[in-house]
Amino acid sequence: AQRVTQPEKLLSVFKGAPVELKCNYSYSGSPELFWYVQYSRQRLQLLLRHISRESIKGFTADLNKGETSFHLKKPFAQEEDSAMYYCAFAAATGGFKTIFGAGTRLFVKA
Amino acid sequence: EPEVTQTPSHQVTQMGQEVILRCVPISNHLYFYWYRQILGQKVEFLVSFYNNEISEKSEIFDDQFSVERPDGSNFTLKIRSTKLEDSAMYFCASRTGRQLYEQYFGPGTRLTVT
Numbered sequence: 642a643q644r645v646t647q648p649e650k651l652l653s654v655f656k657g658a659p660v661e662l663k664c665n666y667s668y669s670g671s672p673e674l675f676w677y678v679q680y681s682r683q684r685l686q687l688l689l690r691h692i693s694r695e696s697i698k699g700f701t702a703d704l705n706k707g708e709t710s711f712h713l714k715k716p717f718a719q720e721e722d723s724a725m726y727y728c729a730f731a732a733a734t735g736g737f738k739t740i741f742g743a744g745t746r747l748f749v750k751a
Numbered sequence: 752e753p754e755v756t757q758t759p760s761h762q763v764t765q766m767g768q769e770v771i772l773r774c775v776p777i778s779n780h781l782y783f784y785w786y787r788q789i790l791g792q793k794v795e796f797l798v799s800f801y802n803n804e805i806s807e808k809s810e811i812f813d814d815q816f817s818v819e820r821p822d823g824s825n826f827t828l829k830i831r832s833t834k835l836e837d838s839a840m841y842f843c844a845s846r847t848g849r850q851l852y853e854q855y856f857g858p859g860t861r862l863t864v865t
Contacts, residue, residue: 673852684754685794685842685856727794731852736782736799736806739844739854743793 643668645728645742653748654718662713662745664702664728672730674711675739676702679725688713688726698722718749753777755857757843763863767832772860774826774843780855781848783826785818787811787839788859794842800826801848833864 644667654660666672674691689697691704691711702713711728727744731737756775764770776783785797799806800818808816817829826845830837840861844854 675853677856684858687853687855690853734807736784736801737846737852738784738796738799738807739786739794740796741786741794 643730643732643740645730645740647726647728647742647745649745650743651746651748653750655750656720657717660713660715660718660722660747660749662726662728662747664711664713664742666709666711666728666730668709668730668732668740670733671706672732673737674702674704675729675731676700676711676713677727677729677741679727679744681724685727718747720749720751723747723749755843755845755855757841757857757860759860760858761861761863763865764833766835766864770830770833770862772828772830772841772843772862774828774857775824776826776843776845777855778824779847780845782806782846782854783818783820784844784846784854785828786842786844788842789836789839797828797841830862833862835864838862838864 646665676688677685678688679685700715728742729739758773783800788794798808798812815831840859842859843857846854
């Protein structure tokens with residue numbers, strides 16, 4: 642089954658603390674993995690993609706094929722990081738539809 | 752920077768009525784999608800569209816739903832006879848069609864069926 646699991650609905654941390662948003666996927670093949678973010682009253686937007694191994698806004702995510710995980714990390718959370726974060730992958734059928742996890746709401750406290 | 756646009760932002764309709772949700776994808780994109788998100792639930796795939804035909808549709812996308820790209824710029828989702836359970840946020844998305852699979856999302860249309 643094609644599935645993305647984000648076990649935490651809500652993650653609350655203090656400003657300056659490290660953040661890790663967990664994501665596990667189930668897919669037979671090599672998926673293209675993404676993290677999307679949705680800030681308050683804004684659209685879903687791409688945060689980062691695993692193939693480019695980039696760091697955006699201080700966030701990184703490493704694909705672990707053995708554990709089928711793609712956790713999102715940031716060493717020092719900022720208040721402006723408060724948002725909804727969705728782990729997702731592009732499924733290689735039907736024009737590469739995106740399969741989303743349920744999302745984790747990150748709340749960074751001052 | 753070009754963006755996907757959607758209209759209306761909020762649509763209220765009565766059960767049994769037809770609704771058309773409109774999207775203008777980014778102009779050089781070739782793949783188009785509709786997703787929906789029922790309040791408190793995950794974003795779910797509805798349908799993908801390429802080369803003027805449906806590439807894939809989910810179980811949700813039954814005979815009450817249809818999509819169309821009538822004029823080369825708009826991409827519409829029609830729900831023929833709305834039900835209460837169709838109340839959700841509907842997102843349109845598009846992507847280039849090159850070897851980049853991330854999608855660009857519109858702001859969504861909130862559909863409320865009463």
